Each structure stands twice: as structure tokens, then as C-alpha cells.
Amino acid sequence: MDILLLIQKKLKNVDFPLLVIILLLAGFGLMMIYSSSSTLSYLNYDTTNHFFIKQLQWLxxxxxxxxxxxxIPYQLYSKFSPFFVLTTIILLVLVILPGIGVERNNSQRWIQLGPLLFQPTELIKLLMLIYFAFFYSKKQDIINQFNRGVLPPLLVLAIVFLLILRQPDLGSAALILFACGIIVLSSGVAWRHLLMLVSVGILSVIYFALSSPYRLERLTSFIDPFRDPVGDGYQLVNSYIAIGTGGITGNGLGRSIQKLGFLPEAHTDFIMAIVVEELGLMGLLFVIGAYIFIMFRGVAIAKACDNMFPKLLAMGITFQIMLQVIFNLGAVSGLLPITGIPLPLISYGGSSTIVTMTSFGILLQISAQANFKPKVSKNQLPEYQF
Structure with missing residues (x-):
């Protein structure tokens, strides 16, 4: 009986509007994965629901x-923070070792776990957030001392950044860099230190983007995809075609033309192009609206926290999700280079889905402990009580 009362109390304090939006977005993603992958699934597996079933299992x-x-109390994560750092380094070393790491599409980013492929970088995104939130929450009294209060996690981040580049995966490396930067920004680091770190981070990403012929080709194809529409620009050109034919209400669910073999990665990185083609502007507004709701809710939960660790962790989780959205939608629309970053809860992929939902679980746990509740007045729009 005591356990049931504890469960009831915990669920009572959870931010249910946020939970509902998360589940709705995941369900929407599952529907679009079936629609966008049915043709490819039939051609490769003689059934239209192969990718749908696998994604359903992961979901x-x-x-x-x-x-x-x-x-799980979020305080527990801080105690295991050193172990998470060690796990991060071990996983990144294992994934690039011959015979352990699995290579696909000229990238070695996966580890085989029996019949399943696991992408360690997805888990590392969360582990690095926990480590950064833990460190900077404990160093508030010396946060203005660069060598002692700011630098140590950045050295770990530099190692992680370089190991992920070795795969190679500049998109994920940049994502982790920027998400950890959000935690540094939120921790109260001195502006002179912050400006220096931002400059170094941006210059590092630009340098590594231009230093590899493979990454440089992706950059130039993003600037002018029609220069080579059947080569480097092929994927983006077909994404434009899918988006351009969607209109206001789309061509109808399941009626995409580009998914019939024209648009590569139609159910993974470029699934949003199929969403717009089939559901039009209305589908786009639903997805963007859901993400905006999640962002504002996550920031409000962070502000409601009395302690620095959950505050920084909530900010990190929220903006890491938002950065993934920006990277993905920017690539699909041609506003940013193609990075291979999946769209959270919508793109096909087990590692991404599991880690994203686990991250949201931590955010909801923080909301429960912070007892976050929106304050609603009859004569006013909802306000957040912090």
C-alpha cells in the first residue's frame, strides 16, 4: 500500500501536459515512419511494416x-558522474576499434550487441550533460576561476569531440559541444570566459568542417545543391521537391512520391520532408508547435528548481533536444549543412528514440521533485509559478 501511495504521489507531481505532448509526438513519428518507409520495407523485406514494427518495439x-x-531520483545521477565520464571514453574507443565497431556508409559509429546495432554517441549526449551539470553545480563558489571552476570538463569535452570526429561524425560532435555550452552559459561563467569559449568552439567546428574533403563536399552541396543535382546535391534537391509539393494540407497521408526511391533516408534524417509532402504546412506547424511547447516547458521546469544540478540538467536536456531539431530541420530545408542528426521522436532509429525518451524521463522526474505546476487564472492566460 505504501508503494502504491508513493507511485500515486510521484505521478501526481509529474508535468502531465509535457508527458502528453511527448507521447503524441512519438506516436506521430511512428505513423510517419510507417508511411515513409513502407516502399523501402517492401522492396527489401517483402513486407510494408518492417521498419514500423522495429520502431514500435523500440518505442x-x-x-x-x-x-x-x-x-529514479535525479540526485543519483550526480553520484555516478565520474563513472559516466569513464563509460563515455571507453565506448568511444571501442566504436573505432576494428572488429568491434561496425562501419556503414563510410562511417564507424555503431557497436553490435547481438542482433542489435547500438550507436554509443546517442547515449554519450546524455552522459556528457549529466557530467557537465554535476561539475558546474559543485563549482559555483569558484565559477569565476577559469582553471579550477571552468576548464576541467572542457578538457574531457575536447577528448570526446576528437574521438567522435574519428568516426567521423562532425554533426554529433558539434551537437554535444553546443549542448554542453548551454550548461556552461547557464552556470554563471564570467562573460569574458564565455566569449573566449564560444569563439574557440565555433572556430573548432569551422576548422574541422573545412579540413576534410568529405565534410567540405557536404558543405558545398548545401550551399548550391543544384550545382550537382544527381551527385552531392541529390538528397537536398529531392527534399526541396517533397517540401515544394506539400502545399497547405499536403498530398495526403501515404501519398508521397519522393519516398518511392527518390529521397534517400526518407524515414530517418529526412523524414520531415515526407511529413511536409504528405501533410503540408499543417503537419509542419504541428511538429514545430510541439517542439516549441517542449522547449518552454523545459525552461520553466529548470527555473522552478531550487538546486543548481537539476536546473542545469533540465536546461541541458531541453536545449540538446532543440539543437537536434534545429540541425535536422535546417538540413532538410537547406538552411544548414546535412549532418545526419535525426529528428527527435520522429526519425527512425532505436538508439536515438531510447536515449531521447530516457532524457525526457529525467526531465519529468525533475519536474516532479520541483513540484512544477502551471498557475491558471480564470481571467488570465496560464502563468508559470516558480
Whole structure:
């Protein structure tokens, strides 16, 4: 009986509007994965629901993990922070070792776990956020001392950045760099230190983007995809075609033309192009609106925290998700280079789905402990009580 009362109390304090939006977005993604992958699934597996079934299995597992993490006190993560750093380095070394790491599409980013492929970088995105939130929450009294209060995690981040580049995966490396930068920004670091770190971070990304012929080709194809529409610009040109034919209401669910073999990665990195083609501007507004709601809710949860560790962790999780959205939608629309970053909860992929839902579970747990509740007045729009 005591356990049931504890569960009831914990769920009572959880931010249910946020949980509902997360589940709605995941369900929408599952629907679009079936629609965008049905042709490819039939051609390769003689069934239209191969990718749908696999994503459904991952989604069910990720929902279980989300519910579990809601009941795990976030304070526990800070205690395991050094272990998370060690795990991060070990995983990144293992993934580039011959015979352990799995190579696909000229990239070695996966580890084989029996019948499953696991992408360690997805887990490392979360582990690095926990480490950064833990360190800077403990160094508030010396946060203006660069060598002692700011620098140590940045050295770890530099190692992680270089190891991920070795895969190679500049998109994920840049994402982790910027997400950890959000935590540094939120921790109260002196502006002179912050400006120096931002400059170094941006220059590092630009340098490594221009230093590799492979990455340089992706950059030039993003600037002018029609220069080589059947080569480097092929994917982006077909994304333009999908988006351009969607209109206001789209061509109808399941009626995409580009998914019939024209648009590569239609159910993964470029799934949003199929969403717009089939559901039009209305589908785009639903997705963007859901992400904006998540962002504002996450920031409000962070502000409601009394302690620095959950505040920084909530900010890190929220803006890492938002950065993934920006990277993905920017690539699909041609506003940013193609990075291979999936769209959270919508793109096909087990590692991404599981880690994203686990991250949301931690955010919901923080909301429960902070007792975050929106204050609603009859004569006013909802306001957040901090």
C-alpha cells in the first residue's frame, strides 16, 4: 500500500501536459515512419511494416525506460558522474576499434550487441550533460576561476569531440559541444570566459568542417545543391521537391512520391520532408508547435528548481533536444549543412528514440521533485509559478 501511495504521489507531481505532448509526438513519428518507409520495407523485406514494427518495439521499450526514470531520483545521477565520464571514453574507443565497431556508409559509429546495432554517441549526449551539470553545480563558489571552476570538463569535452570526429561524425560532435555550452552559459561563467569559449568552439567546428574533403563536399552541396543535382546535391534537391509539393494540407497521408526511391533516408534524417509532402504546412506547424511547447516547458521546469544540478540538467536536456531539431530541420530545408542528426521522436532509429525518451524521463522526474505546476487564472492566460 505504501508503494502504491508513493507511485500515486510521484505521478501526481509529474508535468502531465509535457508527458502528453511527448507521447503524441512519438506516436506521430511512428505513423510517419510507417508511411515513409513502407516502399523501402517492401522492396527489401517483402513486407510494408518492417521498419514500423522495429520502431514500435523500440518505442515501447523507450516508454518503459521513461516511466522508470520518472521514479529514479535525479540526485543519483550526480553520484555516478565520474563513472559516466569513464563509460563515455571507453565506448568511444571501442566504436573505432576494428572488429568491434561496425562501419556503414563510410562511417564507424555503431557497436553490435547481438542482433542489435547500438550507436554509443546517442547515449554519450546524455552522459556528457549529466557530467557537465554535476561539475558546474559543485563549482559555483569558484565559477569565476577559469582553471579550477571552468576548464576541467572542457578538457574531457575536447577528448570526446576528437574521438567522435574519428568516426567521423562532425554533426554529433558539434551537437554535444553546443549542448554542453548551454550548461556552461547557464552556470554563471564570467562573460569574458564565455566569449573566449564560444569563439574557440565555433572556430573548432569551422576548422574541422573545412579540413576534410568529405565534410567540405557536404558543405558545398548545401550551399548550391543544384550545382550537382544527381551527385552531392541529390538528397537536398529531392527534399526541396517533397517540401515544394506539400502545399497547405499536403498530398495526403501515404501519398508521397519522393519516398518511392527518390529521397534517400526518407524515414530517418529526412523524414520531415515526407511529413511536409504528405501533410503540408499543417503537419509542419504541428511538429514545430510541439517542439516549441517542449522547449518552454523545459525552461520553466529548470527555473522552478531550487538546486543548481537539476536546473542545469533540465536546461541541458531541453536545449540538446532543440539543437537536434534545429540541425535536422535546417538540413532538410537547406538552411544548414546535412549532418545526419535525426529528428527527435520522429526519425527512425532505436538508439536515438531510447536515449531521447530516457532524457525526457529525467526531465519529468525533475519536474516532479520541483513540484512544477502551471498557475491558471480564470481571467488570465496560464502563468508559470516558480
Amino acid at each position: 515501447l521499450l523507450s516508454i518503459i525506460l521513461l516511466l522508470i526514470t520518472i521514479f
